[in-house]
Amino acid sequence: MPNIALAAGVLNQIPLDWKGNQARIISIIQEAQQNQVAILCLPELCLTGYGCEDQFLATYTSEKAWESLIQLLPHTQHILVWVGLPVFFEGKLYNVAACLANGKLISLIPKQYLANDGVHYETRWFNPWPAHQRSVLSTSLGEIPMGDYRILADGISIGIEICQDAWEGENRPAHSLAQRGVSVICSPTASHFAFAKSKTRQRLAIEGSQIIQGSYVFANVLGNESGRTIFDGDAYVVHQGQICAETQRFSFKDSQLIVASVEINCQTQVADDLIVANVQWPLSNQTYPHFEAAPWEGTVNIKEEEFARAVSLGLWDYVRKSYSYGWVISLSGGADSSAIATLCYLAIRLAYKELGWEGIQSKMAYIPWIMDVSTEKDFIARMLTTAYQGTENSSDQTRTSAKALAECIGTTHYDWNIDVLVKEYRGIIEKAIGRSLTWEQDDITLQNVQARLRSPSVWMLANINNALLLATSNRSEASVGYATMDGDTSGSISPIAGIDKTFIRQWLIWMEKIGLDGKLSMPGLSHVNSLEPSAELRPLTSKQVDEEDLMPYPILNAIERWAFYDKLSPENCLKNLIQEYGANFSEDQLTAFCSRFFRLWARNQWKRERYAPGFHVDEYSLDPKSWLRFPILSAGLEKDIKP
CATH class of the missing domain: 3.60.110.10 (Carbon-nitrogen hydrolase)
Known part of the structure; x- marks a missing residue:
């Protein structure tokens, strides 16, 4: 032997x-x-x-x-x-x-x-x-x-x-x-x-x-x-x-x-x-x-560790294999864009830790300025650019959140206002149709114009830097179309399109309090972790909250999983919903949530078809190119819920 x-x-x-x-x-x-x-x-x-x-x-x-x-x-x-x-x-x-x-x-x-x-x-x-x-x-x-x-x-x-x-x-x-x-x-x-x-x-x-x-x-x-x-x-x-x-x-x-x-x-x-x-x-x-x-394999936070390391490596390989010079993010101060900025930062930190500066220079030798950079701090500032694009509907809290995270990470950060652009486009349309736009009559129109007008500016930064623009929409939003096409969906890749909003929020808290290996934490996330998720596209007096526009995210995620991973009928999804959440919501509320989900799901398949490529990280995905095909035009699934 x-x-x-x-x-x-x-x-x-x-x-x-x-x-x-x-x-x-x-x-x-x-x-x-x-x-x-x-x-x-x-x-x-x-x-x-x-x-x-x-x-x-x-x-x-x-x-x-x-x-x-x-x-x-x-x-x-x-x-x-x-x-x-x-x-x-x-x-x-x-x-x-x-x-x-x-x-x-x-x-x-x-x-x-x-x-x-x-x-x-x-x-x-x-x-x-x-x-x-x-x-x-x-x-x-x-x-x-x-x-x-x-x-x-x-x-x-x-x-x-x-x-x-x-x-x-x-x-x-x-x-x-x-x-x-x-x-x-x-x-x-x-x-x-x-x-x-x-x-x-x-x-x-x-x-x-x-x-x-x-x-x-x-x-x-x-x-x-x-x-x-x-x-x-x-x-x-x-x-x-x-x-x-x-x-x-x-x-x-x-x-x-x-x-x-x-x-x-x-x-x-x-x-x-x-x-x-x-x-x-x-x-x-x-x-x-x-x-x-590695020691982290045995921790109770293995899912958080896996997510951070997998997506960070995915971002690192994508940027170098596409011969790009870095990433650009429209940093709203909310959970999604903050998570993506954090993941880019971790990609650089983990690469630097394992490869050393010479190893990074070797892998990034195609970048013209790579030999002019000598420290990890300078490299981060050159690789990662963020921009807060405020309107009259943006809060001081999200501006502070974006600034705090950018300073913690060390990005090249910009802060500008796009109200003049919103007013200009609004004026053009009002003149064309012969009436004023109002929130009562034109809510979606007035929300979407703000989100869309954030896209051209960050695309300009991406072009100037020869960088990848990162889309900031998550899987929960994709399932119900709670995203603006050519707005927050703009980008070369969509790093968190394969993960739900609930986990993103949990992960950000973990990154702030514990971090990778219990060592690499991000105190700059404290501001975003104190905020209620909001698109901030309506007037501040309306106190817009994502979960009020949609439904509680845990319920949304549960319906999504039952329907498209377990492949249950809409009727059985509602039965599960009543059984699991009946102590906290009435049957009428849960029926309304289920109906809203399936109505929005079918209506917004065209959006999912247009999403930038996302990373596969969970057991299932909504990506129609690689996981879940659904007809762009259909009679929908809401009709199959029996009250």
């Missing part, structure tokens, strides 16, 4: 970045070789990037991936490496893990089960490979075995489960591989972030090792790879049910490698599904660091 070093490598790749993706793969292979690693597992589709979307259907994509694969071969001396790519076989496209060892392509093992729910549309591009089916692919390298194979290397039998394969319960390939005598399973994965989802992946890795009574090597994608989804970058080496090594999630580095030395049982069943890889790796004689999860 030899001791060998097993390794999992996570990679922050970019779709269709042939040179960059290949360079990062070669770098992590070399790091593994320096650590005397025998078997290295890399993430699913890491040669192309997982998020290539319909570009997978272009044969050009798989051809370029194949070229990159061949160029990797000279870098695989004395190591066995699993690399993911798309491969056409007999006119069909497959998601494949390629086994490379000692400079040769040993085998291609396709994915058997495809993810096709939520943000996943794999069956649009790929075909599932039938279990136990085996064939060969004719290539310039010769006849390459392709199918449900095992690899025999230096007496050790190795099998594969690709991402969704491991989620299939009794049907997962691990059970068949256990019967065929494998000692190691490698699991190349691209499993997106959602709250608490990493615990499921960890459990599946542990169960996989228990099924084969051997070792399980799991490697996930890292970072905001292609725009909407964020990947944890979690990886595990598990031996007989015990985690030997794991990554610290949400790293700002290009890659992470974890290594563990394990004692492998070499008993192998010889059969026609066994492909021999002639590689002799060094026996492990190193003592490896103790790769363990």
Whole structure:
């Protein structure tokens, strides 16, 4: 029973970045070789990037991936490496893990089960490979075995489960591989972030090792790879049910490698599904660091920690991968824009902590002024610009809130008034229609003109700075259309469109009082946390409050989840509402809330279609591009509520 070093490598790749993706793969292979690693597992589709979307259907994509694969071969001396790519076989496209060892392509093992729910549309591009089916692919390298194979290397039998394969319960390939005598399973994965989802992946890795009574090597994608989804970058080496090594999630580095030395049982069943890889790796004689999860993983505030770290990494990757010079936010002093400004600040702080100033300069080398900045404080001021755009309906409290947060963070902050613009536009329309606009008759019109007139100015700042304008609407608002198109929805990306208002408010309080790791808190949030959420678009004497315009946010969020995650009928949503909130509200009130929700939901699908791309962070999303499709025109759902 030899001791060998097993390794999992996570990679922050970019779709269709042939040179960059290949360079990062070669770098992590070399790091593994320096650590005397025998078997290295890399993430699913890491040669192309997982998020290539319909570009997978272009044969050009798989051809370029194949070229990159061949160029990797000279870098695989004395190591066995699993690399993911798309491969056409007999006119069909497959998601494949390629086994490379000692400079040769040993085998291609396709994915058997495809993810096709939520943000996943794999069956649009790929075909599932039938279990136990085996064939060969004719290539310039010769006849390459392709199918449900095992690899025999230096007496050790190795099998594969690709991402969704491991989620299939009794049907997962691990059970068949256990019967065929494998000692190691490698699991190349691209499993997106959602709250608490990493615990499921960890459990599946542990169960996989228990099924084969051997070792399980799991490697996930890292970072905001292609725009909407964020990947944890979690990886595990598990031996007989015990985690030997794991990554610290949400790293700002290009890659992470974890290594563990394990004692492998070499008993192998010889059969026609066994492909021999002639590689002799060094026996492990190193003592490896103790790769363990970060301390915050064990805190009671894990959801708050995950949200902060996932969205911060998502913002950081988005700005650098789009070659932008920073972010611009219309900072209203309210919860949503304050949360986004805080997340941008955390992105810089976390990147600086992990990469150091030289690392940041290297990643941001495309920015013309990057070498002129020498401190974290100056970098924040250059990267993050905020603007408070007041009207006669804005309160002193929100102006103070915006200023306090901007000073706490250190943004470049502006404060101006747009009343002159509002009056000018109002005058133009009044003259055109021949009457005065009034709040009694034109409430929505007069509210929306203020929100929309905030957009051009911040777009100008974004253009001047070559920066990303960030939209500030949340998921609760999106569900009922409580947002102004071309106003607070203006932006390149919408960072909090995937999370509800209730959690945003809770998270801001946590950030003020506790903060990341119980250390990185934000006292500048005290002002916004004392305010009642308000759009501040009506005259101050009206005392406009969001929840009075709509309904209490916890009720709104509950209906949304029941309807579109649990997929309950409107009638059953109302029954649940009465059961859960009947002690605090009358049945008539709850019926009115439910009716209002479904009426506004159906009426405002067109708004959700126009939202800037948002980050997926929760179990579900309202994004019609990636999660929840609903007809733009419909008879609606309100009619299905029976009083």
